[in-house]
Amino acid sequence: MRVVSIITLFIGSLLGSVVLTAKAADTPSAVLKLEISPPVLELLTEPGRSISADVKVTNSGSATEALRVDLQKFSAQGEDGRPVFEDRASEDDYFDWVNFSVKEFTLLPNEQKTVTVTVSPPATAQFGYYLAVTFLRDTAESTLAESGATVTGGAATLILLNVQTPNAERSLDLLEFSSPRTVYEYLPATFTVRVKNTGNIHLAPRGAVFVRDSRGRTLSSVPLNPAQGNVLPGTNRAFLARWIDGFPLMENKQEGDQPITNAKGEPQQKLRWDLSRVANFRFGKYTARAVVVYNNGQRDVPLESFLSFWVIPWKALLVLGAIVLFVLLGLKSILWPLARLLRRKPLRSRPE
Incomplete structure (x- = not known):
């Protein structure tokens, strides 16, 4: 089975549109820019009951794009929820449950297209199914890949399908x-x-x-x-x-919107002294x-x-302690001679 990864996309972690951009290896101007909304579809249905939802695709590039709609499955990789995309396997009959209102279409720059996704689970369906509706250039070499001679890129909407049954277990x-x-x-x-x-x-x-x-x-x-x-x-x-x-708060140094790193690639940090938050020491x-x-x-x-x-x-406590010590020593240097002088000064006798 060919495993395909796309640009980091966290499951359910985005609420707005997702933009995935990739570039052809030997054609720097051939950039595919698509905005997909929503990035995640959570569909709830029952066995034998169809459900539909719309996906909006916008061409945010400067050239007309011929696109095709495809279907893959995904699983979570690592503990950050990053999805890994996979092609259909022989036992994945649930791919046949999914239909699109259109499979191929053309988008002018800034044009938007609505694609209706319909899922029709059979009476034997149960639990969760995890699919991805992908939008790629309608060319033979188009693929969602991290490496290779040609990467034309694409975008995807994740489908989290829950087919409710009495033996579903949420734990x-x-x-x-x-x-x-x-x-x-x-x-x-x-x-x-x-x-x-x-x-x-x-x-x-x-x-x-x-x-x-x-x-x-x-x-x-x-x-x-x-x-x-x-x-x-x-x-x-x-x-x-x-x-x-x-207060104070340690934060990463930035130049514009980019973090500043050291020779090891680690972010450099600095203390932010926001005096309006001094009560939060x-x-x-x-x-x-x-x-x-x-x-x-x-x-x-x-x-x-x-x-x-x-x-x-x-460090702040050491500095504060040094300041307090310096102040005390200064006061001592002033008050100690004065106290000695007062002790040596004879008292005036009272008149009888």
Whole structure:
């Protein structure tokens, strides 16, 4: 089976249009630019019941494009939800359930076309099916590929089809809640929540990381999976959360919109001293509580985990300590001679 990867596209992590651009190897001007909306279709139906949805394709390039509509399947690669596209295998009869209102069409620059996708699952269908509607140049060499002599590129809309049956199982396990450090000098503090879909239907968990100080006061809540990314059955997914509500705040250096990196390719960082946030100076021990919620088909099920970490801005404390010491020494150098002088000065006797 030929496995095909496309440009990083996170499942459910985009809410607007997706633009995928690729270039022919030996024709630099032949650029295919397509805008696809929506990037993800979540379809819910029952066995034997057809369902349709529209996909809008816009040619945002400067040349007329002849396009064809194709169908592939996908699976999740890695824990970031990146899809891997695959051609149809001999046992993939569910490809026959899908029909398009048009298979080939031409788009002028800035022209938009609506393609209706109809899925007709049979009475024996059940659970989840994961497909991709691809839009490619209508040429023999067109392909969605990362490498090769010719890459003309294309775009895709992901289809997450849920064929509801009584034996559907929606289940999620919270595998890990972690932070790369136990001691931070400055915020942000980064948290990773790893989950596993142990059911047979894709899930889009939601939740937050709540941060409390040593007195138990809740200081902040950081959303988890705000883009509503899905976790496919049998796969793991890692969601990141960053607590940035601090003073000062460590951030990456940028030149324009591009990060500045060092010789190792790592982003260079700097401290941002926003005096309007001085009340958010962080020091001491903190507790983070991760709450992940998913729906099992009947109710919301919460999953929880805790961890502790410290924020110790030791450099700032050293500087502050040095300043305080300098001030105390200065005061001592002024007050000590004055005190000695006062002790030596004779007291006037009272008149009798």
